Amino acid sequence: PLVSMTEMLKTAKENQYAVGQYNLNNMEFTQAILQAAEEEKSPLICGVSEGAAKYMGGFEAVVNMVKSYMTAYNVTVPVAIHLDHGSSFETCAQAIKAGFTSVMIDGSHYPLEENIALTKKVVEMAHAVGVSVEAELGRIGGQEDDIVVDEAEANYAIPEECERLVKETGVDCFAPALGSVHGPYKGEPNLGFKQMEEINKLVGLTPLVLHGGTGLPVDDVKRAIEYGHAKVNVNTESQIAATNAVKEVFENSPNQYDPRKYMGPARDAIKETVKGKMRDFGSAGKA
Numbered sequence: 001p002l003v004s005m006t007e008m009l010k011t012a013k014e015n016q017y018a019v020g021q022y023n024l025n026n027m028e029f030t031q032a033i034l035q036a037a038e039e040e041k042s043p044l045i046c047g048v049s050e051g052a053a054k055y056m057g058g059f060e061a062v063v064n065m066v067k068s069y070m071t072a073y074n075v076t077v078p079v080a081i082h083l084d085h086g087s088s089f090e091t092c093a094q095a096i097k098a099g100f101t102s103v104m105i106d107g108s109h110y111p112l113e114e115n116i117a118l119t120k121k122v123v124e125m126a127h128a129v130g131v132s133v134e135a136e137l138g139r140i141g142g143q144e145d146d147i148v149v150d151e152a153e154a155n156y157a158i159p160e161e162c163e164r165l166v167k168e169t170g171v172d173c174f175a176p177a178l179g180s181v182h183g184p185y186k187g188e189p190n191l192g193f194k195q196m197e198e199i200n201k202l203v204g205l206t207p208l209v210l211h212g213g214t215g216l217p218v219d220d221v222k223r224a225i226e227y228g229h230a231k232v233n234v235n236t237e238s239q240i241a242a243t244n245a246v247k248e249v250f251e252n253s254p255n256q257y258d259p260r261k262y263m264g265p266a267r268d269a270i271k272e273t274v275k276g277k278m279r280d281f282g283s284a285g286k287a
């Protein structure tokens with residue numbers, strides 16, 4: 001069934017595992033990710049960025065596609081369709097209207113007061129219709145779609161500010177930027193576990209979200225789960241797996257022209273990547 005993230009993340013935090021958010025890029029991603037979740041018996045969050053939604057024909061087209069494949073594959077595990085890094089109140093409202101069950105309002109580039117005010121407004125609208133909300137503080141480095149944050153701009157969330165944002169807005173989950181990066185890491189990831197521990201104590205039961213799941217060592221993810229993370233976002237790793245599979249096809253058969261012959265292997269690679277993450281994050285077998 002299509003659900004919000006609220007229950008799945010609450011249960012995950014209580015039981016010390018994380019539900020993955022796997023980003024949709026096209027039909028093959030949608031198919032692969034839904035099949036992975038069903039086969040692993042894992043709850044699932046389908047992440048959709050504004051750019052990816054546009055590419056796939058808009059929010060409504062995405063919702064219809066996800067629903068269609070849930071029916072086609074007899075998906076029984078809980079699935080949330082989540083707007084990733086929503087840039088405004090209006091965009092969140094449009095996604096909700098189209099049938100998204102969850103939204104992220106990314107006010108992380110605004111001053112604290114504005115981020116709180118905007119997040120609160122989105123929470124009021126979303127909760128009125130049973131949709132869950134994620135917020136962010138601090139700035140996650142790297143690039144995702146149109147959001148580019150260079151190293152100088154990237155900054156760590158401040159624990160006291162996190163406590164205020166969570167308590168004053170009533171968000172369902174919260175992403176503190178603590179050194180994780182969108183896209184591949186340059187060098188060793190260096191997550192702020194000290195701040196993480198402190199933030200987790202301050203926000204109580206609210207599940208934390210780890211962006212930039214690509215390239216993080218499993219031990220780092222496990223430690224983040226110990227410190228309250230119940231959602232981990234993965235996009236680039238599936239994209240790389242898909243692209244490598246396509247490259248391999250063309251290395252072996254440069255004259256291949258049937259998209260099914262290269263997109264099929266890409267889809268298989270995405271599915272294997274996602275299944276591996278579901279086991280790593282501990283969500284496999286939890287639905």
Ligand code: G3H
Nearest residue numbers: 183211212214233235236
């Ligand atoms: O919001 C999406 C994620 O944070 C994805 O990060 O592409 O580095 O896996 P990633």
Ligand code: ZN
Nearest residue numbers: 182211212233
């Ligand atoms: Zn992100």
